[in-house]
Amino acid sequence: MIERISVDPKIHFGKPCVAGTRITVRDVLELINEGLPFDEIIRGYYPDLQVEDIRARVRYAIALISSEDIDLRAASARGSF
Secondary structure (H helix, E strand, C coil): CHHHEECCCCCHHHCCEECCCCCEHHHHHHHHHCCCCHHHHHHHCCCCCCHHHHHHHHHHHHHHHHCCCCCHHHHHHHCCC
């Protein structure tokens, strides 16, 4: 997964991208969130991607969430839940 994701402070201010592109993890995750299938994301938006690039982005997002410590009491006090 890591070899497909790169972080470079000179590209998109260090936002995670597919290695060798300027396509951010967030951009693809937003399309997935809209319900677009992987093949449509590739065909209609990012023809330079492969399905495995998109899967790597999903795994990257899962890894970030998995490593996050969330204080539910603080989030509840802010009205986030």
